[in-house]
Amino acid sequence: MLLKAAFPLDILCNEANYDIQFGNVSRPTHKNTTWDQARFEVCAHKWADVSEAGYGAAVLNDCKYGYDVQDSVIRLTLLKSGIFPNPDADQGEHTFTYSLLPHKGDFRTGRVIQEAYDLNCPLISTEIKGDGVLSCSFLEIENENILADTVKCSEDGDGLIVRFYESYGMRTNTHVSLPMTEGAQISECNCMEEETNKVPSENGRIALTFKPYEIKTIKIQL
Secondary structure (H helix, E strand, O other): OOOEEEEEOOOOEEEEEEEEEOOOEEEEEEOHHHHHHOOOEEOOOOOOEEEEOOOOEEEOOOOOOOEEEEEEEEEEEEEOOOOOOOOOOOOOOOOOEEEEEEEOOOOOOHHHHHHHHHHHOOOOOOOOOOOOOOOOOOOOOOOOOOOEEEEEEEOOOOEEEEEEEEOOOOEEEEEOHHHHHOOEEEEEOOOOOOOEOOOOEOOOOOEEEEOOOEEEEEEOOO
């Protein structure tokens, strides 16, 4: 048995866009060929979107990864009770969130990616006890299509890793402000965190250039 949530929409489109790690992909919304018929579901992360000129809608979710779009009906798989290899799969109580987001333009103009991140990574406030008030930003990115996906300690324990990616499929020159790391040594790395070149920093501000869907990793050594 398969449980899906369906959203019938009045949107004319031949392709739907789906979120994947560090980017997005397009898939047809019709079954004109046997290849299309075989692709009965698309694996996606945080959202799926259908758009026409000037208008669209997306279905966002926080933990479900199976979508299918036929014409302009978006369906999200909620429960999948397969019995192999786990005979007890999906049994028990499930808690999850999904949301319908109507928007102007396509998924870029409608800020679907940003709304999906807000759903999956909500802002959490913490009360600081004492006389002082803490209010600060670790980083700020000049362009909305450049996203900071990962902030973590480096594998060698010698710094902080920040991984960015371009999400709209467009070449972009941007600046990133890192006010809390002024005076630190900043280097660009590959995905194995091996340093490739130094990144000049001026008052905690660096310049980065991205190709479409490019991933960039920087290492900050305080």
